Amino acid sequence: MKIGYACINLSLKPTFRTCRVATVEKEGIEKIKELTLQNLELTKAIIQWNIEHNILFYRISSGVVVLATHPVNTWDWKNDPDVQAVCAEIKILKEEHGLRLSVHPGQYSVLNSPREDVVERTIDDLTYHAELLELVGGSDMILHLGGKYGDRQSALERLVRNTQQLPPYVKEKLRFENDDKVFNLEDVLFVANQTEVPACFDIHHHFCNPSEEALxxxxxxxxETWRGKGRPKVHISSGRTHSTDRSHHDYIMPDDFKRLISYVGDTEVDVMVEAKKKNLAVLELMQTFEITPD
Known part of the structure; x- marks a missing residue:
C-alpha cells in the first residue's frame, strides 16, 4: 500500500506560481515559461521530500503549467527542451523509487455537459493533464462524472459517448470517481463498465452519497474494473465535524481509516489522503498504523 496526498507540501516554503492573463499580455509568453519551470522544480522538490519521508504516492498540481489551456498560452510547453529536462528528472525519480503519480482535473472539467463548448474545453484540459502525466511517468487522471442536467440517465449515457471519443492516450489514463452529491458508486460503475475506465472509490463520498447496493x-x-490496469486507487477523507460532513478535516480520523481497511480487506490498493494538513496528515497516518509503503 502506498499512501499519498495532493499537491501542496506544508513542510516546504515555496508555493506554486500563476499569473493573470493581463500579465502575459504585458510581459510576454516568457512569463508563462518562467513560472512553469519554477512550478516543475517545486514539484520535483516535493517528490524528493516525499521520497525522503517514504511517501511514494503524490498528486501533481493541475496548475503546474501556467494557463495551460488558455488561448493566451501559445507556448508549445510539452516540446520545450527545458520542460522536458525537468520532467525527465521527475520520471527518473518515479522509476527509481516506484512512485505513483496522479492528477485530478478541476470542477470545471465536465465531460458530460450538454454544452458542446464545455465538452471541448474539458477535452483540452484532459489532454493537457494526460500529456503532463506522460512526461513525468504518471498513471492516473481522476475525474468526477459531472452533472445530472435534469435527466440522470441521459447525463450518464452522454458521458459514456463522450468518453469513447477521447484520444486513446487520454482515455487510458482516466479513472472515474464517485462524488458526494450527484453520482454515487453505482453510477460510476455503470460508466466504468460501459467505457472500460477504472472506478476510483472515495469512501467519504460514498457515505455522504450512498448507493442502494451493499458496499x-x-x-x-x-x-474488477482495474483488472489489467494496475493497483486500484482509493480516496479517503474525514468530515470536519462528523462522518458525513462534506468539508474535510485537517487529518484522517483513525476510525475512518480502520473502516476503509475493513472494506478493502485483502485487496492491494493505494490510498490518496484528502486532508487539509496534506503531507502532515499522511505522516501521522503512517505512524499511527505503522504503514510501510510497497
Whole structure:
C-alpha cells in the first residue's frame, strides 16, 4: 500500500506560481515559461521530500503549467527542451523509487455537459493533464462524472459517448470517481463498465452519497474494473465535524481509516489522503498504523 496526498507540501516554503492573463499580455509568453519551470522544480522538490519521508504516492498540481489551456498560452510547453529536462528528472525519480503519480482535473472539467463548448474545453484540459502525466511517468487522471442536467440517465449515457471519443492516450489514463452529491458508486460503475475506465472509490463520498447496493458487493465490481490496469486507487477523507460532513478535516480520523481497511480487506490498493494538513496528515497516518509503503 502506498499512501499519498495532493499537491501542496506544508513542510516546504515555496508555493506554486500563476499569473493573470493581463500579465502575459504585458510581459510576454516568457512569463508563462518562467513560472512553469519554477512550478516543475517545486514539484520535483516535493517528490524528493516525499521520497525522503517514504511517501511514494503524490498528486501533481493541475496548475503546474501556467494557463495551460488558455488561448493566451501559445507556448508549445510539452516540446520545450527545458520542460522536458525537468520532467525527465521527475520520471527518473518515479522509476527509481516506484512512485505513483496522479492528477485530478478541476470542477470545471465536465465531460458530460450538454454544452458542446464545455465538452471541448474539458477535452483540452484532459489532454493537457494526460500529456503532463506522460512526461513525468504518471498513471492516473481522476475525474468526477459531472452533472445530472435534469435527466440522470441521459447525463450518464452522454458521458459514456463522450468518453469513447477521447484520444486513446487520454482515455487510458482516466479513472472515474464517485462524488458526494450527484453520482454515487453505482453510477460510476455503470460508466466504468460501459467505457472500460477504472472506478476510483472515495469512501467519504460514498457515505455522504450512498448507493442502494451493499458496499461489499460494489467494491468487488470496483476491483474488477482495474483488472489489467494496475493497483486500484482509493480516496479517503474525514468530515470536519462528523462522518458525513462534506468539508474535510485537517487529518484522517483513525476510525475512518480502520473502516476503509475493513472494506478493502485483502485487496492491494493505494490510498490518496484528502486532508487539509496534506503531507502532515499522511505522516501521522503512517505512524499511527505503522504503514510501510510497497
Amino acid at each position: 461489499e458487493v460494489l467494491l468487488e465490481e470496483v476491483w
